[in-house]
Amino acid sequence: MQIIVNGEDLTVSEGIKLIDLLLKKDLNPEKVVVELNLNVIPFSEFEVVMLKDGDKVEILNFVGGG
């Protein structure tokens, strides 16, 4: 199925969980924040939320700033 991650198209398997997507991208789930279809997904739900075709995911982290 097709999802959009940080503005880019990505093909993933059906039923993939959010945490699987993060691990697939070599990301540490404890160091990112996630928005799914404009909703903030708390860390506690990363293992629970299942992605669907057409989902828009934003994965962000803190960087240097003033």
Place this chain on the structure above:
Amino acid sequence: MDDYLEIGNEKLSSRLFTGSGKYHDDSIIPDVLKSSGSQVITVALRRVDLNAETNVMNHIPKETVLLPNTSGARNAEEAVRIARLARSAGCGDWIKIEVIPDNRYLMPDGHETVKATEILAKEGFVVLPYVNADLIIAKQLESAGAAAVMPLGSAIGSNRGFRTEEIVRIIIEDVNLPIIVDAGIGKPSDAVRAMEMGAAACLVNTAIAVADDPVLMGKAFGNAVKAGREGFLAGPGAQKLNASASSPLTGFLDE
């Protein structure tokens, strides 16, 4: 002397807030925090960079109060969206609202900042809004539930110093919140001036990060903020137009 700055649930002994951007090497950030005594550091929120070797958070000691900013937001709605994401990281409730529609001067949109403040204050955020030095906007932020007001000293990253003194003085006088001069502070003497007039704190990023010796510059700024604050608390004497001798003008030798 007990002179804590109380914001949200924090009781801060340092009145210098520092930024984490623009360092040649992020690994000196903990050394800067140590040399400066700063207990609050700002960060930004961006899409993950899969090529990035390390994360700035690896260099921020866990006892540091984190102040994420909403940089990137061009209106209140975007600021609120970024703030909620930042909070979901679980590093606290503080948020610096930065709503900047202009890329050349990086000037903040005061109206949108007030709107975002109202929404986020109601959601329990500790809101520190970054704005231009404007008394009316500052008073609106106070009514909207801000925990402080952060008027700019001059344009972000410009090192042009504390140029908004005239209005900041009025804001300090008339708004009953900590006033934190943020942006453009270029030298320790700028921070001294801000603190001497009664500012609650200063936020410095560029001036420290781009100095030849950021750790030493951090120390200088830490001292400057303390000196200015103590000068303010000590109650300086009035200025005079005439001279006023330090010793009696009588009893000289050979009168």
